[in-house]
Amino acid sequence: MAAACVAAFAAPARADDASAPDFNRDIRPILAGKCLRCHGGVRELAGVHLGDRDRALGVSEKGRHPIVPGDPDASELLRRVSLVGKGRMPPEGDALSDAEIERLRAWIASGAAFEPLWSFVPPVDAAPTVRDESWIRSPLDRFTLATMEAAGVRPSPEADKSTLLRRASLDLIGLPPTVEELDRFLADESPQAFEREVDRLLASPRFGERWARVWLDLARYADTQGYEKDARRTIWAFRDWLILALDADMPYDQFVTRLLAGDLVPNATNDDRIASAFHRNTLTNAEGGTDDEEFRMAAVFDRVSVTWQAFLGTTFQCVQCHAHPYDPFAHREYYEFLAFFNQSADRDQPDESPTLELHPPGWRARLVDAADALRARGFDEPAFLAWLEANKAKLPPPKMPNWVIDLLHKPETWSDPVNRAALMLGSRRDDPIAARELNVLSPTTVPVMQELPVADRRTTHVLERGSLKKPGDAVEPKTPAVMNPWPADAPPNRLGLAQWMTARENPLFGRVAVNRLWETLFGRGIVETSEDFGSQGSPPTDQALLDHLAVRYAALEWSTKRLLREIVVSSTYRQSSVTTPEALARDPQNRLLARAPRFRLEAEAVRDSALSVAGLLSDRKFGPSVMPLQPEGVWQIVYSNDSWKTSAGEDQYRRSIYTFLRRSSPHPAMVAFDAPSRETCTVRRIRSNSPLAALVTFNDPALLEAARALARRAMDGTSDEASVASALLRRALLRDPQPAETARLVALFRSERERLASDAASVVPLAGAEDSALAAWTVVASVVLSLDEFLSRS
């Protein structure tokens, strides 16, 4: 009687207490953290697999039942995790806590329901209610404010106008505003002043250059092939395509379609085919004695891996060798997916074939004009043609661009006026104008994706443990079962894959994209592990916010600029980044978004900002990569005599996105600020704060040159020390300096000027001229360019 009483009392209490554990919140972390490494997709020790319900409810090799729904006491899982000593699970590391064991018990008792991971369930936009409606500027503010209100936290006040403009400018175009832009904004008292600035920035021709940086990291873009020889590769047309597409706000679904399958879209233009170079940024191994098929497959593996990382935030490469240990992907599914990428014609060739030849716009007319000009300068065309005719069987090896030599060997093409113009110009390399015209009008090449002819299609096999030597079953192209269904009528190739990828039903596509935008603006994604939305990644700090943005992006017809606008004009974005010890202690990671983040600029923005405030930055866009100053002896490449030749003129001062990138030896100043070598896809740069970066800010001659130019600008039209110091700070930091700051710099100027009086030898190296005032101000400007505030966005 007493026992029955206790039982009757205990049962409802337990159910009540545990309130039916939520699988994803309460159970998955236990299984993923303690069990799946040995009892998951990779190793099913003792025949136990706890990764999905069907198998977890099965029978182990020893005939035991790991999980019996509704009956915790009959479940081997619960017995083993509860043991002390021999036989306890997990056998190594910490035992499960009592609370964890109770949660497992309650979960099994309530039926042991498995639920798919949050990221595999399509997002739903469900706006919460908030108390303070007046704070809402953008739809997303409702989500952040609801989270803050639930935590009992108030948002930070709005940042001051100077901070806000510098922040938005660095975030959207990767450059600080000019002083003139700042002054105009400060003078604009309209309530829409900031929105106007945001619109200006979104329309800026600098926008695409800033956001292309993100895509170049994902695309593992570089100007060399990688591996031992690491020879040059011409693929900058792809970088330019990115900039153009981002400037034009190409809808994200179309953008991704072209990256994946630009060569296959109906009526593909040259631009579409250039976009497909996304997946031609894989490494090419030109080292002697390598097996081309091995490295062709290495590139295909990489394409699969990068496709999942860049667009789906999922680590798929481990499935190359075995089933995913933690997430619901089978080994076979990897090779079915790989089959989409296994039909392209490239095969690890040093010449990067297949490639596309691209002339600059308007090249035909200009070529014909140049030939006319050559005739006008007395070129004897009939004699030249007669010579061509007479010698066509035995033409000597000419010094002409390859495409003109090709024409030379095709006499049937000579009657075309454009071709004839090219031949004429090619025959007169001694004529500087002809040589220049032919040079600028010659095509560049870009490696592109191109499907094999049907007759040459490859058969894709499952590879045991990922080994080329162990081919298993043949498979057809297919997407994993756990994801959205294959769209009806989609062709079974990369174009169909793009349709599947960009389908509204794809649970990951939009989320991964908006998380990346958020990460770029806020320094940390809503899912911090932007490379992994799987069960081993970090869960979203605010899933409702993430899902809202993902749904919103699709509703805005994947317009990146419109979504960015909603984010940047929001109250959430406009908050001040100033924090207090209390706020830091309460929320060190800023998960509640109750303040704006403050973080160091990325490598490109550090250099570009210095050039910009110094007035040195070139606004020339596009074209072959350039070589700004780099210390001597950085390039030492095996089996190559290639060397770094500093570019002439304004090419030294181009935005960093145009800097030549050799994979085996990227620019050391960029590396010090965490720029990657682009051998692999970089989803997220981890910021460091290292003495090597400090040495670059101290000693990079390019930064000293910027300091000198900045000093010269600040000295313009005034000799008043306080005015110069103030102008230096204002030009660099884009805010009004405080008197203490100005005074400190004036003190430095005076002491340096005094020391320079007895140290005349230092004047010219600092100032570039016999100008001791400029030399002292250059020292001061160098200080300003080293400030944490200059290197940060707040």
Place this chain on the structure above:
Amino acid sequence: MTTPDPIPSMLHDVGRVTRRAFLGSVGSGVGIGLGSIALASLAGSRAGAANSALQANPLAPKSPHFRPRAKAIISIHLAGAPSQHELFENKPLLTKHHGQPCPDEFLKGEQFAFIKGHPTLLRCLYPFARHGRSGLEMSSLLPNIASMADELCLLRAMKTDQFNHAPAQLLLWTGEARFGHPSMGSWLLYGLGSEASDLPGFVTLVSGDKTPDAGKSVWGSGFLPSVYQGVQCRSSGEPVLYVEDPKGIDRARRRAMLDAVNDLNRLEAERSGDPETLTRIAQYELAFRMQMSVPDAADISRETPETLALYGAEPGKGSFANNCLLARRLVERGVRFVQLFDWGWDGHGTSKTDDLLTQLPTKCGEMDKPVAALIADLKRRGLLDETLVIWGGEFGRTPVAEFRDGKTDFLGRDHHPHAFTMFLAGGGAKRGFSYGETDDLGYFGTKDVMTVQDLQATVLALMGMDNERLTYPHAGLDQRLTGVAKPARVHDAILA
């Protein structure tokens, strides 16, 4: 009010340092000399203290998993891969059957980098002798290393699964033949932190005029934060990139500039409340000290003539010998991992520049004496017990001749992943010990085969680290130096 408030006290601390330094530089009035050195050390101790007060110093020393035998590593990588048959592997049967076709059973399923057709056996080209009390066998190309035989632990049955340079070098140093994984030195810095307060904890020295085939990834930090990457210390030009003040900026001026930077940064830290600004102040101070300590460490002209002669080092010249001496100076100063690469060991026998009869003796002549000197020098300074020296290439060379394109003017061997020789010295490895055996041709390992992953696990064990516990989450997995695919084995048999 019971919770201590970390931020203001940190501000205070760092603020005091820079204020003192600032006042000091004004007050001392002696310019660059004593004043700035004294200031640097003052700033050093305080900034160091402030730094360790910051939670986020990723290079703070950390405890190993268990008692370490070694504290530091000097690795000597002969890039291109030297021939074990000419240095350590005395195979009388190979010599006896010289010129005969390689037996078929070895060639089944074999894929060479360059050899085509059925190759013929190539004898060991140099005479071997036994050395020291241990009686380790070495060829006449290594007279100096042979004199240190009783300090060596030969690993004769090393095995890799890569037969191209770049992937094999990556596999040896990063545990993965593809790019993107951290190198051994990065893992050690991540796991153990740095003991060098004003030098990088992981330094790379390159000789032979070229970086290794796999580029800088062999000392890269891969998916670990970039603060763990190796810093290349160069033997000509600036020892470390950007370490030298530009023309027009001397030490006193740099100090004055840094004081102003610190003062303004401190104001910013007070305004913004961002602890990262304080870290930057500490890192700037560290960089300032490195500007002194790096050139000081790199200046081998401070060594005695006797020591210079021991190594065959010549100050001011870029050479392997100088790098060996520099490695000792760095380890002496607390650097955790010094990684040497010397290029020019790819002995295919296609020309004079890679011929086993001319080029190999030249390279050995440059390498043998400094390596022996390094071991002897570490030993006499009492550093060898806690410093592990690792010597070897990324793979071995074939017991058969290459004769590329049928040309027989020069002698060479192709790449050989199945069996090759490396050696360890000091750092808790057995002394005068030969480990592992190969078959009569030196083609395959037959006993105590050590894969490169096993070597990594064993090296980590010598450093007090369990390779299964030294992990970093990336790509959905707890990554390890030795890879996640299969467990690596610590070879206890070679631990002293």
